[in-house]
Amino acid sequence: MSTTTSPTPESGGPVEGTARPGRLIRNEATTEIPVHLLFRDDPQPAPVPLRPAVVARRQGTGEQPRLRRPAQPRPGSAVEVDPDLVERPARVLPGAAGVLAGVCGAAGCLVTSWWAGLLPPLAAAALPTAPGAGLGAAQWAAYAGAVALGLFGLGGLARGRTGRAWVLGLFGRYRGTVRRTGLMWVNPLLLRRRVDVRLRHWRSEPMPAADRNGVPLRVVTLVVWRVRDTARAALAVEDHETYLRQCVEAALARVPVEMPGGGARGSAETAGDALTRLVAADTAPVGLEVFSVRPVRAEYAPEIAAAMHRRRIAALDAERRAHVLTSVVDSVEDTVTRLTMRGLVALDDYERKVLVRDLTVAFCAGRGETGP
Structure with missing residues (x-):
C-alpha cells in the first residue's frame, strides 16, 4: 500500500535534502491522501488542490458506478392550483x-x-x-x-x-x-x-365529530368567510361553497370538541382556533378567506345519546349522595362534640359509636325525606 516518493512543492510537503517516505491512504472508492499532510506543523500551509470524489465501482465485482439522484421535493400538504389562475381586472x-x-x-x-x-x-x-x-x-x-x-x-x-x-x-x-x-x-x-364577495356567515348543519375520549358528537359550527380571489373560487373548484363545507367537516374529524361544561376551561376556544387554522389553510389555495370557525352547539350522537344521558344522571346522583353524606357526617361530628364538651353526656368508646350510628341514621332519614 505504501510507496517511496519524494515530496515536491506542489504537494505542499517540506523540501529536504534526503528523500522522505510518504505514505498514502488508498481506497477503491476514495482519492489518495498523503498521510504527512494530515499532521503538518506549518502554521500557514499551502492550499492543497483536491479532486472531486468519485464513487467508483468495486474491482472484480463488475458493479457499475453508482450515480446519486437528486432528491425530489416532497409535495406540500396544501392544495396545488394553477399559479397562472390569479384574479386580475377585466377590460370594461x-x-x-x-x-x-x-x-x-x-x-x-x-x-x-x-x-x-x-x-x-x-x-x-x-x-x-x-x-x-x-x-x-x-x-x-x-x-x-x-x-x-x-x-x-x-x-x-x-x-x-x-x-x-x-x-x-x-x-x-x-x-x-x-x-x-x-x-x-x-x-x-x-x-x-x-x-x-361580501363577508358571509354560514351556520352549518349538525356534523359528525368526537371528543377527546372518542365519543361521537354532532356539532354545529359558525363560519365567517368571504371570497378573496374570484378567479380561483369560480374556476379552481366546481362549487366553492360545497368545498368549504367539506373542509369544515374534515377539520371536525381531526379536532376534538368538548361538550359544553364537560371539558376543561378554554377548550371551546382552543378547538375553535384549531378549526380556524385548518380550514383557512385548506381553503386559501382556492381563493377563500376564512376568519373564524366556532362550534356553537354540540350534542351526543343519536346512537349513544340515551346511554350518555343515563351516565350523566348517575354522575349527578352520585354527586348528590356524596354531598348529603358529607353534610350528615359534619352534623353528627358537631353534635357529638358539643354534647361531650358541655358535659351533658359521658360516653365511652362503645357508647360513642352507638350514638354516632343512631345520629347518622336519623340525619340520613331526615335528609332523604326533605331532600338536600
Missing part, C-alpha cells in the same frame, strides 16, 4: 358607450328606412325627400350593420352591485374580473359568472 367600458352604440344602431335603422323609402307618410313629411331606392343589397347590408351595432351595444350593458363581482371567460379562458359598480359595458361575447 362605461355604460354610456353601450347606450351610445344602441342609439347609433337605432339611428342607422331609421336612416336606412328613409333611404329605402319605407318610412310612414307622416314621418316622411317631416324629413327631406327620400331617394326611394327600395330594398336592395346595400339597404339590407345597412340594416344588418345597424342592427348588429345596436344589439352589440345594448346587449353588453350590465349593472355592477356592491359586494358582487363578475368573472368573465371567453371560450373557456379566464379573461378577468369586474368589481366595478354602476352601469358599464361588457363584451357580450364573454361568459359572465356572478360571485358574491
